[in-house]
Every structure is written in C-alpha cells, then in structure tokens.
Amino acid sequence: MLNYSTSEENYIKAIFHLQKQDGTVTTNELANELKTKPASVTDMMKKLKAKKLLNYQPYKGFRLNNDGTRVALGIIRRHRLWEYFLAEKLKFSWDEVHEVAEDLEHVSNKKLIDKLDEFLGFPRTDPHGDPIPDANGKIEISRKICITELPLHTVAIVSSVSDQSSEILELLEHKKITIGTKLEVKKKFDFDKSMEIRIGRHPVFTISDRLAQNIFVQSN
Amino acid sequence: MLNYSTSEENYIKAIFHLQKQDGTVTTNELANELKTKPASVTDMMKKLKAKKLLNYQPYKGFRLNNDGTRVALGIIRRHRLWEYFLAEKLKFSWDEVHEVAEDLEHVSNKKLIDKLDEFLGFPRTDPHGDPIPDANGKIEISRKICITELPLHTVAIVSSVSDQSSEILELLEHKKITIGTKLEVKKKFDFDKSMEIRIGRHPVFTISDRLAQNIFVQSN
C-alpha cells in the first residue's frame, strides 16, 4: 500500500463521488468540486495517471480504475469511521462531523483505522446514513431512493440525507425526521412539488420539494 | 489563533523539547533532532521569527517566546491526548502510540480536542507518564527525578519513562516495571553504575545504568 499526499487523496475522493453520477468526470466539474482551477486539475490528472490510478486521455475526461477505486474506498472508510466516532463518542452534532473528518481522513495508518472500527463496534453507516466500507474495501450498495420517487401510502425508513448543512439539520429536527424515522408520503402536489408526509400516527404535515429531494429511504 | 503548517509545528515542538535541557537551542541540535539539514533549520527559524514565535539572532541560537510556547503546548496537548486515546480506548501498546500521534497531533480543531479530552475523562498524563496540558495550556511541572538520583532505601513511584521504544518496553515488562510501580533502590555499583532494585516484598534484582537512566519517579 503506497501513501498518497493529502492533495492527491482529495482529488481521488472527489473523482469517486462525481463518477457515481456520470460515467466520466470532466476537468471543470472536478475544479468546481474542489474549488480549484482547471489548470491545477489537469496537472494532477497527469500525476494520478502516471501513478496508474485512473484512465485519462487529454480532452476526454477521466475515471478511476480498479486501483484508484480501492484507494478512494480507503479514504471514504476513514472519513466515515471518524464521522461516526465524532457523532457517537464525542457527541458532535450531525452537521459538524464532516469538516473535522475532512482532516482526520488523511491520517492513513491501517492499524489505527481497523482498531477504531473495532472500538466503534463495526458500524455499518456513518451519521448521515452512508455506508462505511469494511477493512477489505467492500461497501454495501445502498439501495436507496429519494422520497420524491416513493409511491404514496408506502411506509419506508429514512436511511440517509444528502445535504449535510446545519440549515437542513435544523429543519429536519424541527420536523422530527431523522435517520431511522418511518414515514409515508400521503399526497403530492403538482403545483410546487411539495408533499404531505405522515410519521406513525401523527398528523400529516407538509415538506417542500427542495427538502424532499434530500431525503432518501431504504428500498428493499 | 492562527494555524501553522505541519512542518512549522514539528519545528516548534522540537524546539520546546530541546529548550528544557539547555536555555537556547542551536541549529545543529535542531537539525539532528528533526533529521533534517542545518540549512533547512535556518530557513525555518527566519520564518518563525517573522511570525514572532521565537527569539533568534544569526549565530546566537533560538528560544521560543511566550506565543511560541503557547503554540507548542497546544501541539503537545493534542499529541498526548491522542496517545492516551490510542492506549486506553484502542488498546495500542505503549510503544506504538507515539508514531500515530505524530500525525494526529496536526489536526488542530479546538472543539475536537476539547471534546476528546472530556470523552477521555480529562486525563492528567499520557501513557508514558508525561503531563497533558489543559485547554488553557497549563501543564503540571513534573517534579520527577531519575532513579539514578534517588537516595537508597527510599520508596518512590515510577512516573514516566523517557525512552519510548519497543525494546525498552519489552525489558520493562519483563522486569515488571510500569508507570505506577513502587520501587526502591537497594544498592548501586560504582564499576558499571548498575543498581539493585526492589519492588514491594519481591526479591531484589539488577538493572543496568542504561535502563536506569530512562526511569523517572515522582519527587514530592
């Protein structure tokens, strides 16, 4: 296992996340994601290609290969285990963990991470409901769907939330929605795509399309 | 509170530790400590002087000022809290914690460290017996003396060990000496400076001068 610089790791992780949407990632997409400039991205892509972590032809975009994906999953494992530690053990709130984990994820000592995993009881998901890769880089394929796709009158369990800001946390806490909440969609309005939700036997209430877009439920 | 690079922090911490012996630290001493070259030290001393963390006149050595000392104590606080966490929670052994803490200490998020401190129950010393500075940078002045200085037939408590290698750990475990052990020196031999030690009512046994040099006891 080679070691990569903090900068290289940040690029690798960002490509991994952007790939999930499209097949191949473009220079501008990545520059935008990392708040850097396209020229810097091109430089780094040449370097990562030389290190055989991705496929890249000038002007044709890039995509992590098997080795690159393995490296990315290692970084994501570290990130999400630290997020779990911060929330569960240090009582950080949901929206605070990401920023700190951004730094901790770059301390890449295998024994540290495997012992941390054990200490935490081998958690399966981080505080945002995203799956944590195991020591071999295996990750659960999250069969999650957005509640905007959920059929009416079908009870489902909230499994993750894509936005991780304090603003969405405030709203979700107010609406008493959290990971694990069982809810069903009772009505959808075409006009503004808002919807009425019910949790258990509580009265129905309304959430905006903007919020609904960020709430995901288990689909199995 | 400004932030400093990993490299700057490593220099600051090393100066702090070297100062304890001498009054002022020399270029070669620091280069040797950090396994770098004297020219690199001079460059960094100019930078840290510009940042007003130390006193430095060409050819005259250097010494942290109040601000520099405050920064150093922050780094040492992080280092030792992580060492405690690794030993106490993740069950790392004594000689493994330092290396990992060398990386973790550079993640400088005040809330992270203060919550970690709380989670650990505000430990007063790290696994090697060295005091942990509190959130305000206050550190117990360790009134420790080496057992080579200890008068004969005086029971004392082992408070710290200066070498932190796996080799000394192996030997100390074999001799059943650990932090907290009550022992007394029964005899010293001029020829090789070896000494006979007694723990409680167990039979006396011999330790070398080389080992004795590294064992410190509380002196109060």
Added chain:
DNA sequence: AAATGGGTTTAGATAAATCTAAATTAAATA
C-alpha cells in the same frame, strides 16, 4: 595577532501544488 575549524548562514537548485494568461482542441453553429 594570525590561523584554524566547527557551526551557521547564504546562494542556488529541486519538487510539490497551486495560480494566471495564452494557446490549443473539439464540438456546436452558421
């Protein structure tokens, strides 16, 4: 007082990561 030599600093080079501005390419439009 002059010479010596170890410790220290300076000069100049290199590697990593970034940027701006200019050049280039490829795809869409005329």
Added chain:
DNA sequence: TATTTAATTTAGATTTATCTAAACCCATTT
C-alpha cells in the same frame, strides 16, 4: 465546410519546504 466558442491544456510564475555546496562568523588555539 468554415467559423465560433467553450472546455481543456500548456507555458510560465509563485509559494513552501527541502537539499548541496560555498561562503561566512567566531571562539579557540597557535
């Protein structure tokens, strides 16, 4: 097919941290 333009790459500079080799300072010895 030629032109336009937006995305991308290249060229050249900058900052940080490091190094080697040469120059310099200064305390001790001749």
